[in-house]
Each structure stands twice: as structure tokens, then as C-alpha cells.
Amino acid sequence: MKTQQERQPGKIATKFNQEKTREGKKLKIAVVAQDSQYPSTIQRFLAEADKSYPLISLIGGVQQVAAVAEQEQPDLLMLEGQYFSSMELETLNRVTSRFPDVGVVMLCPAQPPELLIEVMRAGVREVLPTPLTRHGVIDAVERFQQRIALSRMPMHECKVLAFIPCKGGSGATFLATNIAYALAAQENKRVALFDFNLQFGDASLFVQDGPPATSIADVARQIQRLDGSFLNSSMIQVLPNFGMLAAPESPEKAAEIRSEHINPLFQVAMKHYDFVILDVGRELDAISIQALDRADLIFPVLQQTLPSIRDARRMSAAFAALNYPDEKIRLIVNRYKKNADITLDDIESTLNLKIFKVVPNDYAVVTGSVNQGIPATKLAPRSPVAKSLQEIAHELCRGAGQGNLLRKLFAF
Ligand SMILES: Nc1ncnc2c1ncn2[C@@H]1O[C@H](COP(=O)(O)OP(=O)(O)OP(=O)(O)O)[C@@H](O)[C@H]1O
Ligand SMILES: [Mg+2]
Incomplete structure (x- = not known):
């Protein structure tokens, strides 16, 4: 995918290319992970399914999330992580409260419900189990694309x-x-x-x-x-x-x-x-x-x-x-x-x-x-x-x- 840009920790430079579909603005995806296999796997799954989204990646963890949200304003931020300290959860909570429109999805192995509840409380919208599957990634991306479309619908009678x-x-x-x-x-x-x-x-x-x-x-x-x-x-x-x-x-x-x-x-x-x-x-x-x-x-x-x-x-x-x-x-x-x-x-x-x-x-x-x-x-x-x-x-x-x-x- 042409739009992917590999990033080094702490360095976030260029903005997303603004791509549009006929239906409207395209979902902007940011992947923050310690392991570079995550962005490339996600990119491959999307490409295999013939989906192209502007995607940037950054090697890092929770500490990088605030900068990514602020500078890149992604619609969907996929964050790899397994155990978050209370300080990291606090950071995450601050970011999700400040940027409520950024959908944060956590990529992690199966977790006990207590941990999931903690990350959900910190504003994580969904948890995608690792190892990632094509089906899981595509479904999550499509759900967020649809959410964006829903949020942009004009007021109507219900x-x-x-x-x-x-x-x-x-x-x-x-x-x-x-x-x-x-x-x-x-x-x-x-x-x-x-x-x-x-x-x-x-x-x-x-x-x-x-x-x-x-x-x-x-x-x-x-x-x-x-x-x-x-x-x-x-x-x-x-x-x-x-x-x-x-x-x-x-x-x-x-x-x-x-x-x-x-x-x-x-x-x-x-x-x-x-x-x-x-x-x-x-x-x-x-x-x-x-x-x-x-x-x-x-x-x-x-x-x-x-x-x-x-x-x-x-x-x-x-x-x-x-x-x-x-x-x-x-x-x-x-x-x-x-x-x-x-x-x-x-x-x-x-x-x-x-x-x-x-x-x-x-x-x-x-x-x-x-x-x-x-x-x-x-x-x-x-x-x-x-x-x-x-x-x-x-x-x-x-x-x-x-x-x-x-x-x-x-x-x-
Ligand atoms: N039109 C129907 N024809 C045949 N069976 C039906 C029909 N409608 C409902 N049932 C049966 O009745 C059962 C009870 O239905 P349902 O659970 O919808 O009732 P309810 O009014 O919501 O009850 P509750 O008080 O438990 O909330 C269903 O499991 C279904 O098998
Ligand atoms: Mg009932």
C-alpha cells in the first residue's frame, strides 16, 4: 500500500494523504506496536482483501499514542499491548478523553475479563485478539468505517x-x-x-x-x-x-x-x-x-x-x-x-x-x-x-x- 509510512519511535512527520472514496472520507488508520510485524500484517490483510486505507505505523507503545492522536488525527488507532501499568492506562484515558473520535483498538492475546474491563474503561473501543486474522482485521476496519459514516449522517427523525x-x-x-x-x-x-x-x-x-x-x-x-x-x-x-x-x-x-x-x-x-x-x-x-x-x-x-x-x-x-x-x-x-x-x-x-x-x-x-x-x-x-x-x-x-x-x- 503506497500510503503506509514506517515511523521510528517518537518521530511522526508527514500527515496522512487525504484520500476520498465516492462515499466520503476514507478511514485513516494508525498502528502503534513494538513489533513491526503488526503494521505489515495489517497492511497485507487489507491489500489481500482489496481494501486500501491510508495507514501509518509507529514502533512504540502507549507513550506514543498521544503524539499520534494529536499529529495524525487517525480515525482508528490500533495499539499493540498486553499488560498496561496504571500509569499507561491513565495516559490512554487522557488521550481517549481528549480525542473521543479516535477509535482505539487494542491488539493483544486473549486476556482475562478484568483486564479487558480496565482497558475498556481507559477508552479502548475494541480488543482484537492476536495472532491477528484477516477476517478479524477486515471486520474491525469495516466497523469503524461504518461508524464514521453513521456519525456524519445528518439529523433525522427517529x-x-x-x-x-x-x-x-x-x-x-x-x-x-x-x-x-x-x-x-x-x-x-x-x-x-x-x-x-x-x-x-x-x-x-x-x-x-x-x-x-x-x-x-x-x-x-x-x-x-x-x-x-x-x-x-x-x-x-x-x-x-x-x-x-x-x-x-x-x-x-x-x-x-x-x-x-x-x-x-x-x-x-x-x-x-x-x-x-x-x-x-x-x-x-x-x-x-x-x-x-x-x-x-x-x-x-x-x-x-x-x-x-x-x-x-x-x-x-x-x-x-x-x-x-x-x-x-x-x-x-x-x-x-x-x-x-x-x-x-x-x-x-x-x-x-x-x-x-x-x-x-x-x-x-x-x-x-x-x-x-x-x-x-x-x-x-x-x-x-x-x-x-x-x-x-x-x-x-x-x-x-x-x-x-x-x-x-x-x-x-
Ligand atoms: N408466533 C409464534 N408462534 C409460535 N411460537 C412462538 C411465537 N411467538 C413466540 N413463540 C414462542 O414463545 C416463546 C416465548 O417468546 P418470547 O421469549 O418472545 O416471549 P416474551 O413475551 O418475551 O417472554 P418473557 O416474559 O420471557 O420476556 C418463544 O421461545 C417462542 O418459542
Ligand atoms: Mg422477553
Whole structure:
């Protein structure tokens, strides 16, 4: 790559060449490492993948990071390091606070979680395990390129949609995750999903397998440095335009999330996404109420059973007490069966609310989707359940820019 410039410790001379792609400014990468094999490996991986980015390298460690950030203003700074002293962490923290737009990625062998948390607290956005793999490097670089594009998007209107089960197990998480996926995959919207089941959230398992690396608790802990790229890097990237902020992995961590974290979280998310989808637990508390307050529409999810309808009634009374207008509430009947004893008319007359949509019962497709962590619209796009989810996603977007249907849908 022509743009790479090898540097000696402490010497940083020429600026990056300003390269532009058709989509905008190119990501500028700086690699700071004791071992010169790192920049050359990264450069080779990028070249092999036919990606060219302005890249400079510097032989050194944390002490060089401040100068690189100041003089070169990279977008992505890859720092090799294994154990950092508290002084080095302090230095790193100063640099990342002063240059919050520089994404710092640490290159190191597998580390125990305590050490990772320490470096994350010092502002490191991601950790790439060494030995480096082509896939790991390319993915990280592409994520940062995308973050830059996101941060440069103009302000826009964002819709906040909350899904809440009237009774446990009604399917709120299934619908929230799958409609979020359909909004991103099929409608090309930028979508963020927050799992607000803070105690026992499981939304991440519906769209991917494996435990999430970060959660809402990590964002709350560093709320003062929250911006679009930090939020993006804290989310599971299900699709390039669909990120999910997972629930904390333990109730102790959930306790770290407080009411004052919620507004900043929404402010940043609403600036960067077209839809913010909330998966909210049925036990209402100060935090979930704050989240529901921010929602444009709330989708209580119920099934055609008496206990479900009884709980839906209680929930609708709670919404009335919170002064939510009826237009904000959009009932979804999930696992709908035509021949069930309880009809849709029964539900509407008992609750005195209109049903917004029904989603068919489809045990085989939904169980397969949930067990594999693959959204139903991807796993079985032609199934009736997938089609109904796609329809809902489409309806939530229809009229955007024209103001008619969407305005009607969101008007109250
Ligand atoms: N349309 C459907 N057809 C068949 N099964 C479904 C459907 N929707 C959801 N399910 C099943 O119901 C189970 C519970 O769904 P989900 O976890 O989404 O409910 P929830 O309302 O979020 O419950 P919780 O109270 O635990 O948060 C899922 O594991 C899935 O197998
Ligand atoms: Mg749930």
C-alpha cells in the first residue's frame, strides 16, 4: 500500500494523504506496536482483501499514542499491548478523553475479563485478539468505517417502538427482535434494539448465538463518554445497519443502571438511528417507565388466553394511569389461531382497544428460529409468520417522507 509510512519511535512527520472514496472520507488508520510485524500484517490483510486505507505505523507503545492522536488525527488507532501499568492506562484515558473520535483498538492475546474491563474503561473501543486474522482485521476496519459514516449522517427523525409482553412468554422478545431485523434487512433502516429486560434479558439470543461481549451496563458505566460510535461499538452488530444493546449478564450489573442513564442513551440513539426498538419486561419500574415514556408507540403483546387478556387489562389500566393516549398503544395478538375459543372481537371488546396486528402461530418456524438464533424472516422468509413480521415492518415505514400513512400511524 503506497500510503503506509514506517515511523521510528517518537518521530511522526508527514500527515496522512487525504484520500476520498465516492462515499466520503476514507478511514485513516494508525498502528502503534513494538513489533513491526503488526503494521505489515495489517497492511497485507487489507491489500489481500482489496481494501486500501491510508495507514501509518509507529514502533512504540502507549507513550506514543498521544503524539499520534494529536499529529495524525487517525480515525482508528490500533495499539499493540498486553499488560498496561496504571500509569499507561491513565495516559490512554487522557488521550481517549481528549480525542473521543479516535477509535482505539487494542491488539493483544486473549486476556482475562478484568483486564479487558480496565482497558475498556481507559477508552479502548475494541480488543482484537492476536495472532491477528484477516477476517478479524477486515471486520474491525469495516466497523469503524461504518461508524464514521453513521456519525456524519445528518439529523433525522427517529421512531421509538416498545414491545412489552402482557403475560410472560407472550412473544414480545420474538416480535421486537424479528421486526427490528426486518426493518433493517428488508426496509434498509438503521435500527438499534435495546434489551430493557434488565434482570433476565435474552433478546440477543434471538438473532445470534453466543454471549454478548458488552451490555447496557457497560454503556451506563461510561455514560459521560457516550456518543454514536461508542454506542455502536457497544452493540452486537447483527447486520451492518442493525445493532443490539444486550441486557446485563447478571442482576448485580443490572443494578448499576440508573434512571439518569436513560435520557443520554436515547438522545444519542435517536440521533443515529431511524428506529430504536425496545424490548421491555412486563414488570414496570422507574427505568422501564422512563423508556416507555420515550416510545412513540407501545406494542403490548398478548395471546388468545384468559390469563393473557386479564394481564392485558391490567397493563392497559397502568398505561391509562401513566396518561398514555390510546393511540400510543398498538395491541398485537401473537400465536393467533383462527379457531381459538377467544376471538379477536372478544379481545377488542374486553380491552376496549383496537387490535393493530395478529401474528400467526408457527411452532416449527419460531422454535427453529429461536433455537438457532436466526431471525424467522431469514430462516423461513416464505412462512406465514415471517410474512406477517415483514408486513408489520413495512407498515411501520410506509409513507416515510410522504407524511401520510406514517403520520397517521404515529399521529396522536
Ligand atoms: N408466533 C409464534 N408462534 C409460535 N411460537 C412462538 C411465537 N411467538 C413466540 N413463540 C414462542 O414463545 C416463546 C416465548 O417468546 P418470547 O421469549 O418472545 O416471549 P416474551 O413475551 O418475551 O417472554 P418473557 O416474559 O420471557 O420476556 C418463544 O421461545 C417462542 O418459542
Ligand atoms: Mg422477553
